[in-house]
Each structure stands twice: as C-alpha cells, then as structure tokens.
Amino acid sequence: xxxxxxxxxxxxxxxxxxxxxxxxxxxxxxxxxxxxxxxxxxxxxxxxxxxxxxxxxxxxxxxxxxxxxxxxxxxxxxxxxxxxxxxxxxxxxxxxxxxxxxxxxxxxxxxxxxxxxxxx
Amino acid sequence: xxxxxxxxxxxxxxxxxxxxxxxxxxxxxxxxxxxxxxxxxxxxxxxxxxxxxxxxxxxxxxxxxxxxxxxxxxxxxxxxxxxxxxxxxxxxxxxxxxxxxxxxxxxxxxxxxx
Numbered sequence: 597x598x599x600x601x602x603x604x605x606x607x608x609x610x611x612x613x614x615x616x617x618x619x620x621x622x623x624x625x626x627x628x629x630x631x632x633x634x635x636x637x638x639x640x641x642x643x644x645x646x647x648x649x650x651x652x653x654x655x656x657x658x659x660x661x662x663x664x665x666x667x668x669x670x671x672x673x674x675x676x677x678x679x680x681x682x683x684x685x686x687x688x689x690x691x692x693x694x695x696x697x698x699x700x701x702x703x704x705x706x707x708x709x710x711x712x713x714x715x716x
Numbered sequence: 717x718x719x720x721x722x723x724x725x726x727x728x729x730x731x732x733x734x735x736x737x738x739x740x741x742x743x744x745x746x747x748x749x750x751x752x753x754x755x756x757x758x759x760x761x762x763x764x765x766x767x768x769x770x771x772x773x774x775x776x777x778x779x780x781x782x783x784x785x786x787x788x789x790x791x792x793x794x795x796x797x798x799x800x801x802x803x804x805x806x807x808x809x810x811x812x813x814x815x816x817x818x819x820x821x822x823x824x825x826x827x828x829x830x
Contacts, residue, residue, distance in 0.1 A: 629815075629816050631818060631819075638823075639804065639823060639824045639826075640821070640823055640824075641806060641808075641819075641824075643818045643819075646816055646818055648816050687759070697772055698772060698773065698774075702747070702764050702772065703761045703764070703774060703775070704749075704751075704759070704761070704808075706758035706759045706760075707758055708756055708758045709758055
C-alpha cells in the first residue's frame with residue numbers, strides 16, 4: 597500500500613521569505629501523480645500544484661514550486677515570497693495508476709499535513 | 717458552476733441516529749468520493765464511485781453506505797451513528813480517465829455524534 601509522510605507537523609516563515617515543506621512517499625508503481633493541497637481555516641481544500649511522475653521537469657505555479665526527486669521518492673513544496681494568506685494546513689497527496697477494484701487510481705492518499713504559520 | 721456542493725455544513729447527532737450527507741456536483745464528473753478528516757490523520761477515503769450505479773469501498777467504509785443513481789449526486793448514509801464517526805466529511809469529484817485530473821472538494825460537513 598502507498599504511504600505519504602510529511603515529517604514536519606508545523607513550520608513557520610516570515611512574510612516575504614521562502615519556506616520548503618517536505619513530503620516523502622512509498623510506492624512500487626512507476627507512474628503516478630502527486631499533489632499539494634492547501635486547507636486554510638475556512639476548511640476548504642484548495643489545489644496548489646500537481647506533478648506527474650513521468651515528467652522530469654518540476655511543476656511551478658506562480659510563487660509555488662516543487663522539487664520532485666523520483667528516485668528518492670521525495671516531493672517537497674517551496675513557497676517563495678510568503679504572504680499572510682499562505683497560512684494554512686498543507687497536505688501532500690499521492691494517486692497511482694492501478695485501475696483494479698480499490699486500485700490506487702481511485703484513491704488519493706494523503707499525508708498528515710504540515711501547519712504553516714506566516715509571521716508578519 | 718457551483719462545483720461540489722455539500723449539505724449540511726454542520727450536524728449534531730445522538731448515538732444510534734441515522735442521517736444522510738448530501739453531495740452534488742455540476743461538472744459532469746464521473747468519479748465521486750467521500751473522505752473523512754480527523755485531527756492528525758489527514759484525509760481517508762470512505763467510499764467512491766466511478767459512475768452511476770457503480771460504487772466501491774475505500775479505506776474506512778464501516779458504518780457508511782453510498783449509492784449513485786445519477787452522475788450528479790453521491791449521498792453518504794450513516795446507518796447508526798457512533799461517537800467514532802465524529803469528523804469532518806468531504807465530498808470530492810474529478811474527471812475519470814484523464815491524466816492528472818485533480819480532485820475538486822466540497823466545503824465539508826462537520827459532524828458531531830454525542
């Protein structure tokens with residue numbers, strides 16, 4: 597079974613600085629998808645960025661970028677120029693490509709989350 | 717586009733009561749799912765569906781039933797509520813069969829069972 601580990605329960609960053617959130621995962625599949633979701637206090641789950649395992653180029657979305665290391669099974673999120681609105685719980689998630697009943701394509705496996713605080 | 721709509725936003729039940737959490741999406745997504753979120757646990761899959769008439773179990777299905785009679789709706793039924801089912805419940809949907817399609821989440825239902 598796939599597992600996703602976020603080793604930092606809490607992180608803090610000064611406004612305008614850069615912070616990196618860690619995520620590692622375990623899988624025997626060679627093709628899969630990785631996601632970062634943000635959950636602010638409003639409870640809404642917001643997609644931040646996504647990466648396909650077969651693409652070597654790291655995904656970027658404005659101030660958000662990832663460092664995807666497939667061999668190390670690592671998928672860290674870098675937030676540049678941090679803003680107060682970035683304060684939230686961040687979840688790393690994995691989805692595989694198995695299509696059997698209960699297969700990994702039908703389930704998003706989440707880490708336990710990292711709570712990010714942004715200090716003014 | 718309303719996206720994924722969940723009702724109610726909050727609910728308090730007594731042990732043994734039953735209820736249905738509603739979920740509807742207007743994006744014509746084939747895949748729909750229910751997750752529960754507990755402190756320190758991330759989100760865990762309860763049930764999912766890949767189309768009308770097709771449902772399957774996730775990681776934590778016990779105590780919950782689902783059905784999918786239309787593409788738009790995917791209700792979650794608690795048959796006999798227990799305090800262990802106190803949680804935040806999310807409905808989510810996505811396009812099936814498209815690489816890397818992300819899950820779109822509803823705003824969640826906070827359920828308390830006393």
